[in-house]
Amino acid sequence: MAPLFETQLPLPLQARGKVRDIYRVGEQLLIVATDRLSAFDVVLPVPIPDKGRVLTQLSAFWLRKFEAWMPHHMVSVEWTAIADALRKAGVVDPEAYRAPLEGRTMLARRATPFPIECVARGYIAGSLWKEYRAAGGEHADAPIGLHGLWLPPRLRESDALPEPIFTPATKAHTGHDENISFEQACARIGADAAAHLRDYTLRLYREAHAYARTRGILLADAKFEFGVDAQGQIILIDEVLTPDSARFWDAAHYAPGTPQPSFDKQFVRDYLESIGWNKQPPAPVLPESVVAQTAARYREALRRLTQA
Numbered sequence: 001m002a003p004l005f006e007t008q009l010p011l012p013l014q015a016r017g018k019v020r021d022i023y024r025v026g027e028q029l030l031i032v033a034t035d036r037l038s039a040f041d042v043v044l045p046v047p048i049p050d051k052g053r054v055l056t057q058l059s060a061f062w063l064r065k066f067e068a069w070m071p072h073h074m075v076s077v078e079w080t081a082i083a084d085a086l087r088k089a090g091v092v093d094p095e096a097y098r099a100p101l102e103g104r105t106m107l108a109r110r111a112t113p114f115p116i117e118c119v120a121r122g123y124i125a126g127s128l129w130k131e132y133r134a135a136g137g138e139h140a141d142a143p144i145g146l147h148g149l150w151l152p153p154r155l156r157e158s159d160a161l162p163e164p165i166f167t168p169a170t171k172a173h174t175g176h177d178e179n180i181s182f183e184q185a186c187a188r189i190g191a192d193a194a195a196h197l198r199d200y201t202l203r204l205y206r207e208a209h210a211y212a213r214t215r216g217i218l219l220a221d222a223k224f225e226f227g228v229d230a231q232g233q234i235i236l237i238d239e240v241l242t243p244d245s246a247r248f249w250d251a252a253h254y255a256p257g258t259p260q261p262s263f264d265k266q267f268v269r270d271y272l273e274s275i276g277w278n279k280q281p282p283a284p285v286l287p288e289s290v291v292a293q294t295a296a297r298y299r300e301a302l303r304r305l306t307q308a
Contacts, residue, residue: 003035003047004100010091018043019055019244025089028075030082031056031106033239037294039268040279046286048265052104054298055242060106061306062240065211066204072236073227075107082107111227111237114189117169117177118197120205121221122161125247125259127179128221129157148181156257158220158249164205166198169223196234197226208241215304217263218254222246243301263301267294 006016011023011030018038023030033055035047056077063072075081079102083094091097121128132151137144140153149165168185169177186194201224209219223245225238239245243264254260271290277283286294 001099003049004032004052004104005034005036005047007032007034007100009097011086011089019052025085025107027110028085029073029108029110030085031108032101033104033106037265037268039265039272039283042279042281042283044268044283044286046291048291048298049295051295051298054302055239055244056104056106058242058302058305059240062208063236066207066236070200070204070236071229071233072240073108073111073229073238075109077103077106108237109229109235111229111235113171113225113227113237114193114197115171116180116185116188116197117171118201118224118226119167119169119179119221120164120201120224121167122164122205122209123218123220123247124151124155124159124161125157125220128167131179147179148183158254158256158258158260160256164202164209166201168194168197193234200224200226200234200236204236204241208246212248212305213251216251217301217304218249218251218260220247220249220260220262243298248301248305263297265294267297 007021009023011025014022014024014029019034019036021032021034033052035049035051037044037048037051060074060077063074079098082101082105083098085107086094086097124132131146132144132155135144135146137151137153137155142153143150144153147167152162166182167179168182169179171177182194182198204224205219205222208222212219222241224236224240226234227237229235248263249260268286268290271286272284275284
């Protein structure tokens with residue numbers, strides 16, 4: 001099936017993000033994960049086949065896994081429920097949209113999102129590693145303070161942290177999210193809400209990390225989003241523990257001291273760095289080999305995490 005770059009449904013468009021097209025269907029949302037891929041905050045012109053299906057199916061897998069204790073926004077990812085919602089919203093022939101939508105679409109409850117990203121980290125990588133190096137942590141003799149947290153000195157890139165940490169971040173509409181302290185998160189959303197989100201985030205991370213280990217995968221870090229539903233309940237929203245929102249490493253090849261190969265778009269980032277792209281639009285067209293290898297990484301993450 002051809003990759004899906006963008007949808008045009010006869011429904012009110014709520015938002016079109018870097019990856020997802022979100023429509024209003026009555027009191028609910030229809031969230032379509034396309035095959036778009038962004039790198040360095042620019043959407044690339046070439047889609048990655050099956051990427052949207054991987055994101056939707058993985059999110060649904062994790063939401064079901066945690067739903068005994070973590071309420072969430074998912075209503076269904078089954079085509080029958082989606083077609084029924086389309087019909088009720090006035091779409092005369094939902095079957096005409098089945099091919100592009102099935103497997104990559106989630107029917108979800110509406111919620112008011114909290115204006116922070118909730119990040120749990122069990123290993124030092126990504127933006128936290130950059131901040132740690134900038135603070136001299138690699139060669140320090142005493143703990144390094146970052147965003148209200150104290151990290152051990154002389155960590156190597158990709159080292160495991162003594163225990164998982166909560167590092168909230170701002171939500172940036174353009175550019176990169178910015179790491180903030182827990183106290184800053186409290187100032188933004190209130191102390192009680194921040195404490196709940198921290199506790200939910202760390203529990204989700206710990207349980208997901210333990211499960212992923214049984215599949216030969218290390219969950220280095222993960223970003224979660226939460227919202228408040230119509231009843232005032234905090235629920236888990238957006239994508240959950242996908243290669244776009246979490247850093248998955250192959251446990252068999254884990255070697256701290258360097259960046260780790262991951263099941264995500266890092267392969268694309270590395271290629272774009274290698275050709276000297278200035279990270280400004282328009283983005284270059286990816287070679288077929290890069291597209292194919294990136295798609296394979298996404299599919300492998302889904303297979304290893306979900307197949308018995």
